[in-house]
Amino acid sequence: MNGTENVAKAPPSSQGNGGRWLWLLPPFLLLAAIVGWLFATDQFANLSRGAPPIENLTIERSVLEDGRMSFLVRAGGSEAMAIAQVQVDAAYWQFVQDPMGTLERGQTAWISIPYPWVLGESHTVKFVTNTGATFEAVIAAAVPTPTATAGQLRSQTLIGAVVGILPVTVGLMFYPALRNVGRQGMTFLLALTVGLLAFLFVDTLEAAFELAGAAAALFQGPVLVLSAAAAGFLCLTAIGRRSGTPQGAALAFYIALGIGLHNFGEGLAIGAAFATGLAGLGTFLVVGFAVHNITEGIGIAAPILKVRPPLRTFVALALIAGGPAVLGIWIGSMAFSPQWAALFLGIGAGAILQVILEVSLYLVRSSLSGASVLISPVSLSGFFSGMIFMYVTAAAVKI
């Protein structure tokens, strides 16, 4: 029986094998014939007759140096395009393109303009293509692009620590107090964690879509974000479930990781604000995010209340949850291209969703009443307390 199956599955002779591969040929031949016919008879031209090419130009980065502005632009749209002229503040201006010539679809080039920009003032740059279409880049407040000095790196790291690591640490310091909360208190805290994570999930996803919208069309922003979120969710679930369902310290680490990816996004926002010279806004964001992130520390502490982990675990948790804020500020201050930021935030959203799932399952497992604990008054009040707290503290930093 077994032997017969084997024979049927894999014929021993190489000739038979070749014959099998031969059967792959007809579908490919048919496909090639159809594609060939479509092109040979110019069917596509009939479809697009009279429709002008749709042009699109995305400005991914801008760099301001003394007496010079440079922009990294990416050609989108349906066909290759050419930048014919460049306006700065409604005046045509000399520019240098590198590489020169027509931009193929998806290709990038640096446009460099010798221009006496004014510190702290707004400048508008318009790229005029050979068909006369215009694409605009606005510099809200001109400041020299930060240079990578050691001092700058130090202060960015410090700000990152204040925004990310410090508040999470403060949150974790509630640990001793939280240990005495009892079963109901524990349920409340876990539900609170889910509530605040639910808020962060929506917020992170929204920011990811926002950035994806600013990226070139060919990156297909929404699909990019959702794919990244799905990948983040599935990969973390797979890793987390290798040794059974996570709980205790393992669960705390997953919460920390999800929150960390979210804090990366907060770091980006702060870095970008400082880089564009909006120092007041940057400071405001630092304070706002810092206060808001204390809750995250409490959420991380919730699943380890019973396990009494060593001190280094707390240090590691604080670094995982808060550290990415530092990274975010570094990258944000250098104006990372929007599609990559969207990608990271998408992964972050997936990670947060995964944590929501694990914390909820943990809550169910550790409860006597099973799944119905999720809709118990204590859980719901915890969930909504988390949501409301995040909503209110986030409102403080929204503009």
Added chain:
Amino acid sequence: MLRSWFRFDPGRRRFFSLVAAAVGGAAWAAGNASGQTSHGDHAQQETPPTNAASAIMGDHQIAHGGMITVGEVDNARNGFDPDALLTDWDGGIVEILPDGMTLRTFEVEVEDKEIEIAPGVFFPAWTYNGRVPGPSLRAKEGERLRIIFRNFGSHQHSMHFHGIHAARMDGVPGAGMVEPGGEFVYEFDAKPFGCHLYHCHAFPLTRHMHKGMYGAFIIDPDPALHPEHEEVARSRLLGTPENAKWQEMMMVMNGFDTNFDGENEFYAANTIAHCYAKKPIRVSRNMPVRIYLINVTEFDPINSFHLHANFFDYFDQGTTLTPTLKTVDLIMQCQAQRGILEFHFRDHEPGLYMFHAHQSELAELGWMGMFDVVEDVT
């Protein structure tokens, strides 16, 4: 939380590349794969070009501090040269009628044509005789004019002349509006003398004007009819020895809205942005200058002309032989307003003298040029 701050922020690439390597090699590889295929060296791609832009600037461009369009327009492809547009008057074909009257016949054909209005920028124009502005029709006061108008364009068009004529000849719907493939002959007497214009009067008017359907229509005074200012009239009349002593030129101030947002991206006199800045108009300091100036700029309520280091006399609409404004260096014109400017550089040292719209925005978007004053134009 990122919102608008993120859009167009300054960045720093060299430092960025360090961090990016730490953050994610995958994103890095994707960036490499998706863009810049013609640019193998990725490190170079991560750095904006630092070569001096002045390397590609000519002397005149440097005079503008880099504030100018880049490159040259292919005049041969366009089929017209802005330098030639200044002086190529179209006198038509002249014959004497049995009653002794002069009949002047012009032929004008409409053609849809893509023209290059600034280096590398192409505009789908509607043209009279393949050029924008259309031919500068020039006649003498009192002549019988016959304009044979053929429409080879894709829309209905007409020629509406500023001047005096019968209602049947007005070039509005029902009076000389010509369907594609059609023909119409406008006929009327040349009056009053002056600096006039013609344009298409099909609707929507804005679209037809903005597409390039306009041109100069100059009627020179008949000296015999103006004994009190005969000398002045003779100097205006093309072909007389007195007229030959003048350096005459035609400038039609226009603009182009290339992205259809109701605002012009390019401004010029005679269509090509910055053309007379890149190739200054040579004038002799020994002869007076006369400019027939016409404003057809669409979307902006007024345009203007300002001359550097000099003053001129202005004849509003050109319908008088004495100036309507004396010793001014700036005039403004509403759309379809026009006039004659007269000035000279005889007391000036040779050199470049700028002229431009004194709405700085219009000047910086292309409507700026220079006179290159020399001892003698050869």
